[in-house]
Structures are given as C-alpha cells and as structure tokens.
Amino acid sequence: MRRPSRKGYFGNYGGRFVAETLINALDELNQAYESFRENQDYQQKLKTLLSHYAGRPTPIYFARRLSKKISVNLYLKREDLLHTGAHKLNNTLGQILLTQYMGKKRVIAETGAGQHGVATATVAALLGLECDIYMGEVDIERQAPNVKRMELLGARVIPVKTGSRTLKDAVNEALKDWVRNVQSTHYLIGSVVGPHPFPWMVRDFQSVIGKESRRQFRKMTGALPDYAVACVGGGSNALGLFSGFMNDPSVKCIGVEAGGRALTPGDHAATVTLGKKGVLHGSLSLLLQDEEGQVSPVHSVSAGLDYPGVGPEHSHLHETKKAEYYHCSDESALQACQTLARWEGIIPALESSHALGYILDHQSRYKDKDVLINLSGRGDKDLAIIIREVL
Amino acid sequence: MTAYNGFYLVGNYPDFELFTEALREGLRYFDFAEIGIPFSDPVADGPVIATAADAVLKAGFKWEKLLESVQKVRQSADSHKKLYWMSYANILYHHGLQNFIERSKEVGIDGIIVPDIPFVESEELKKLCHQHRMDYIHFATPENTDEQIKRIASAAQGFLYFVSIRGVTGSRLLVDDETARKIQLAKEYSPVPVILGFGIRDKKTVERALQLADGFIAGTALVKALGTGEMDNFTSLCKQLTGN
Numbered sequence: 001m002r003r004p005s006r007k008g009y010f011g012n013y014g015g016r017f018v019a020e021t022l023i024n025a026l027d028e029l030n031q032a033y034e035s036f037r038e039n040q041d042y043q044q045k046l047k048t049l050l051s052h053y054a055g056r057p058t059p060i061y062f063a064r065r066l067s068k069k070i071s072v073n074l075y076l077k078r079e080d081l082l083h084t085g086a087h088k089l090n091n092t093l094g095q096i097l098l099t100q101y102m103g104k105k106r107v108i109a110e111t112g113a114g115q116h117g118v119a120t121a122t123v124a125a126l127l128g129l130e131c132d133i134y135m136g137e138v139d140i141e142r143q144a145p146n147v148k149r150m151e152l153l154g155a156r157v158i159p160v161k162t163g164s165r166t167l168k169d170a171v172n173e174a175l176k177d178w179v180r181n182v183q184s185t186h187y188l189i190g191s192v193v194g195p196h197p198f199p200w201m202v203r204d205f206q207s208v209i210g211k212e213s214r215r216q217f218r219k220m221t222g223a224l225p226d227y228a229v230a231c232v233g234g235g236s237n238a239l240g241l242f243s244g245f246m247n248d249p250s251v252k253c254i255g256v257e258a259g260g261r262a263l264t265p266g267d268h269a270a271t272v273t274l275g276k277k278g279v280l281h282g283s284l285s286l287l288l289q290d291e292e293g294q295v296s297p298v299h300s301v302s303a304g305l306d307y308p309g310v311g312p313e314h315s316h317l318h319e320t321k322k323a324e325y326y327h328c329s330d331e332s333a334l335q336a337c338q339t340l341a342r343w344e345g346i347i348p349a350l351e352s353s354h355a356l357g358y359i360l361d362h363q364s365r366y367k368d369k370d371v372l373i374n375l376s377g378r379g380d381k382d383l384a385i386i387i388r389e390v391l
Numbered sequence: 392m393t394a395y396n397g398f399y400l401v402g403n404y405p406d407f408e409l410f411t412e413a414l415r416e417g418l419r420y421f422d423f424a425e426i427g428i429p430f431s432d433p434v435a436d437g438p439v440i441a442t443a444a445d446a447v448l449k450a451g452f453k454w455e456k457l458l459e460s461v462q463k464v465r466q467s468a469d470s471h472k473k474l475y476w477m478s479y480a481n482i483l484y485h486h487g488l489q490n491f492i493e494r495s496k497e498v499g500i501d502g503i504i505v506p507d508i509p510f511v512e513s514e515e516l517k518k519l520c521h522q523h524r525m526d527y528i529h530f531a532t533p534e535n536t537d538e539q540i541k542r543i544a545s546a547a548q549g550f551l552y553f554v555s556i557r558g559v560t561g562s563r564l565l566v567d568d569e570t571a572r573k574i575q576l577a578k579e580y581s582p583v584p585v586i587l588g589f590g591i592r593d594k595k596t597v598e599r600a601l602q603l604a605d606g607f608i609a610g611t612a613l614v615k616a617l618g619t620g621e622m623d624n625f626t627s628l629c630k631q632l633t634g635n
C-alpha cells in the first residue's frame with residue numbers, strides 16, 4: 001500500500017491537526033519510525049516477539065459447516081487466537097519497541113472496549129515501562145473485567161469523566177496528557193487514527209495480517225479470495241487485512257461499520273457511510289457530526305466500534321472506490337455471534353461479528369464466492385453483553 | 392511600550408444577554424477579545440472552559456445566533472478594539488473555510504485563533520484570512536526550536552500567541568529560563584506584540600507575564616467569574632487584571 005504524502009495525507013485526508021506543542025514530537029516520532037523500519041536488530045526483535053510471544057502466524061480456517069449452510073465459502077483469519085485475544089497486539093508490540101528505541105520510559109493509551117488497553121498494558125509489562133490507560137467511565141462500567149486485567153498487568157487505569165465518557169473522550173484526555181508530558185511519554189494510539197505518522201505506522205504494524213492472509217489463502221486454495229471483509233471502527237484490523245490485497249484488482253475489499261439500533265443520528269457509528277468531512281483527534285477525515293459541526297453521539301452494541309471518527313485512509317479508499325463500506329446492525333451482529341458459536345464452535349468478538357453479520361444478511365449476493373473475513377478478536381470479553389441481549 | 396492585553400469568553404456563556412454585556416464590559420478594559428465558539432471536543436481547554444462550553448452546547452448553541460451578538464457589540468465598541476474567534480478546526484471545516492471567513496468578516500471579526508491548526512497546516516486558512524484582511528494568529532510554544540520561533544514570529548499578524556506552559560487552559564503559569572529566553576527571541580522577530588496565554592489569573596501572574604512578554608490573555612479566571620452570574624464579579628476581576 002502507498003505511503004501517505006510528506007505532510008501525512010492520503011489523498012484529501014489525514015494531516016496533523018494538533019496543538020503546536022506536539023508538532024516537534026510528531027516530527028521526532030516520524031523520524032524515529034523511519035529509522036526503526038530500517039533497523040535490522042529491532043525488526044528481528046519484533047518478528048521474534050510476534051511469533052514466540054504473540055503466536056503468529058495465526059491460521060486461516062475454512063468454516064465448512066457454516067459455508068455449506070449459507071452457500072458462501074467462508075474463510076476466517078483467526079486473529080482471535082492471538083495473545084490477549086485480538087489483533088491489537090500486532091500494533092502495541094511494534095509501538096512499544098519503538099518507544100524503547102526512542103528511549104522513552106512511559107506510555108499512555110486510550111481504550112474503549114479495553115482491548116487496546118489490555119494489549120498496551122501487556123507490552124508495557126513485557127518491557128517494564130510505566131503505563132497509564134485513559135478509559136471513559138461508561139466503558140469502565142460496561143467492560144469491568146478488562147479494567148481488572150489491565151490493573152493485574154501493572155497499568156494504571158484513569159477514569160475519564162468528560163463529554164460522553166467513552167472512547168472519544170478517552171482520546172481527548174490522552175492527547176492532553178501527551179501535551180503535558182511530551183518529553184518523557186509516547187502516546188501509543190490503538191488504531192489508524194490520530195495525526196500523522198500514526199495512521200501510517202499503525203497500518204504498517206497491522207499489515208502482517210494481510211501479508212500472512214494472502215500467502216496462506218493461496219496455499220490453501222491455489223487462488224485469491226473474491227472478497228476480503230473486516231469490521232471498521234477506527235479501522236486498524238481492516239487496513240491490516242486490506243493492505244495484503246490492494247494490488248490484486250480481483251479481490252474486493254469490504255469494510256463493515258456499526259449500524260447500531262437504527263441509522264438515525266446518535267443510534268449508529270457508520271462514519272464512512274453517513275459522515276461528513278471534518279477534523280477530530282488530529283486528522284482530517286470523515287466524521288459523524290451535527291448541523292453545527294459538533295461531533296455526534298454514537299451507538300454500537302460493540303464498544304470497539306463506538307467511535308464517531310474513522311482513519312483517514314479509509315476515507316480516501318472510500319472516495320477513490322478502492323474499498324466498499326457497508327454497515328451491520330446490533331441485532332445482526334449479535335445473531336452472527338451466536339451463529340458462529342453454534343455452527344463452528346467459535347465465539348467471535350462483537351466487533352468482528354459485524355463483518356460476519358453483514359455477509360449473513362446478504363448471503364445471496366455472495367453465493368458460491370470465496371469470502372475471507374478477518375476474525376479480529378474473540379468474544380469472551382463480550383459475554384456479559386451477549387447474556388444481557390440474547391441469552 | 393504599553394501592554395497589549397486580551398480576554399477570553401465562551402460564546403453565549405452563561406447566556407446570550409450576560410455574554411453580550413460581558414463582551415462590552417471587557418472591551419472597556421482590554422485591547423482585544425477572544426470569543427470561543429463552543430466545540431464538543433475541546434482538547435486545548437481545561438475543565439472550567441470545557442464545562443462552560445458544554446453548558447452552552449446543551450442549551451442548543453447556534454453559530455448564527457453568536458454572529459448576531461458579536462455584530463451588535465462590534466457596532467457599539469471602540470473601533471480600535473479587536474475581536475477574534477477562538478475555535479477548533481472542525482467548526483471551520485464544517486462551515487466551509489471560505490464561508491466561515493466571509494461570514495466572520497461581515498460581522499466585524501478581526502481574526503481567528505485555532506489551537507488545533509498548527510503552523511504546518513495553516514497555509515490555506517492563512518491565504519483566506521489574508522484575502523479578507525483578517526489576522527491569522529500563530530502560536531509559539533516552548534517546544535519550538537529557535538529556528539521555528541524565528542519563522543513563526545516573523546510571519547505573525549495581529550499578535551503572536553505564546554503558549555507559555557505545557558498543558559491546557561486554566562493550568563498554572565510556570566515559566567522556566569529556557570522558555571523566557573524563547574519568549575525574548577520571539578519578541579525580537581515579531582512585528583506585532585507577543586502575548587502570553589494560559590495561566591494568567593491574578594495580579595501576581597499578570598506582573599510575571601508582563602515582565603516576560605508584551606501582554607497577556609486571561610480566560611479561565613474570567614469565565615469562572617462570569618459563571619457566577621454576577622457582572623460585578625466579572626468587572627472587578629477585569630479591573631484587577633488590567634490595573635484600572
């Protein structure tokens with residue numbers, strides 16, 4: 001996949017919309033990352049950790065029973081089998097090594113569902129760095145087990161009481177912390193969002209998903225999939241998968257957003273589908289906002305997709321028609337989660353259930369096609385919500 | 392040289408009438424006003440200003456309505472006194488950069504301050520401001536290198552906003568020697584006054600600011616005073632800060 005422009009733009013989207021105070025830190029990060037990419041020692045370290053610590057490569061599994069039932073050939077990239085239970089670790093391992101490479105001693109991160117928080121706390125423990133995680137009060141309540149996991153891993157969880165007290169506000173507070181402590185601290189952003197170089201760097205770290213997938217799929221079937229499908233919140237697991245197939249015109253990339261309860265304002269998080277150009281958290285991208293330019297409240301049953309923005313590269317892929325974006329409702333996602341559990345013995349995260357739910361909702365459109373879905377995380381963390389909603 | 396000082400208010404806070412009155416009153420004591428257009432995600436603001444902005448938004452804020460109150464004050468205020476917007480990038484992009492600048496010019500706004508548009512992203516907006524004879528206010532910070540400060544200061548219009556601390560509005564004013572040196576450097580290169588913002592709250596911090604720079608902007612303390620709903624509290628703080 002292409003690199004962004006020197007100023008950090010993917011076409012019309014991206015950039016560095018942050019306080020002047022952070023500009024030199026971003027320049028420094030950009031330079032450090034350029035040299036980190038070329039550093040053989042560190043690249044070898046990352047490779048070793050990805051295989052021996054995280055458990056890469058993750059397999060592709062052909063879902064035989066479910067495929068037969070719906071007449072679509074379903075292949076699942078099993079990121080749910082990665083250490084800590086989601087694709088997030090690919091990025092946090094990369095960035096924590098980069099933190100060490102830059103000589104910084106403290107990391108901060110934002111988290112919504114708690115998956116990125118856990119993945120950050122994990123790698124901070126691995127390298128013995130100080131770690132503070134910003135998390136909205138609402139999310140702390142609905143994702144209590146992940147708060148305990150982070151604390152067990154030695155991180156401090158800082159409750160965010162401003163705004164909607166969810167993921168977006170956690171990012172705001174983490175940005176403020178970074179402005180205060182920019183000399184000692186690296187802000188370990190968890191998705192392909194934020195100011196340049198984050199969207200590019202996080203995509204790079206997640207591109208291992210796409211590289212492996214392409215190789216594995218060819219080995220399994222002798223061909224490439226017809227479709228590569230992933231859920232999109234900020235969009236890191238999707239860009240990770242898409243990056244493996246961007247040069248293959250026969251493979252269509254599909255991003256699935258959170259359709260929530262309904263497509264009325266405040267009831268969904270379908271940013272690419274319904275957003276307008278805007279600036280949030282450091283980049284120019286599509287954004288859900290009201291007629292005054294205020295960021296809209298959002299809703300999704302899955303905390304990881306409950307975000308009004310989206311990575312700038314997704315806005316670019318959408319505008320240039322290099323990828324297609326659809327949405328899946330709360331109800332269909334919950335249904336898909338149960339279906340995969342019953343038919344294949346796999347409980348997917350509610351985020352990943354959106355990707356599957358979209359295919360199940362439109363199975364006739366994909367009849368007899370080879371569809372590769374990124375199963376980005378496992379569903380254990382969502383058990384309380386699944387019990388409340390359906391069991 | 393006499394000091395060049397400004398004050399900050401959250402647009403239409405605590406309500407339309409009190410805001411308009413405070414804007415008028417403040418302009419009697421200060422040289423310029425910085426009017427905040429509330430935004431849902433104000434990353435440069437501390438709790439006092441963020442809470443005030445949130446209250447205005449909850450009450451159903453409309454930019455058009457704020458334009459009206461600004462126009463009213465502009466018509467009666469001393470023409471040497473300047474009015475600046477302070478808001479976030481999304482508000483400007485949402486209304487369309489050109490449209491935003493044109494509407495602002497129409498009601499008598501003299502320039503804009505956007506804390507999440509750094510120097511490197513400012514080109515298009517600067518051009519638009521220039522075309523409409525409005526000031527585009529640049530920020531300098533202790534993080535900037537000497538070279539950057541020289542470049543930013545040389546390009547400054549209206550005034551140069553020196554963010555003296557690492558943090559959000561309402562934080563404490565602490566200026567180390569290195570920062571003091573950088574403020575001095577900015578003064579050497581800037582054709583317009585170099586103003587300290589963030590952390591100015593009382594007589595003591597005003598004195599400290601004026602030892603270092605050409606003027607100051609007071610925000611959080613005034614917003615707090617106005618939040619009491621008593622104009623007298625606001626006025627007496629204006630007097631105290633400006634020494635009138």
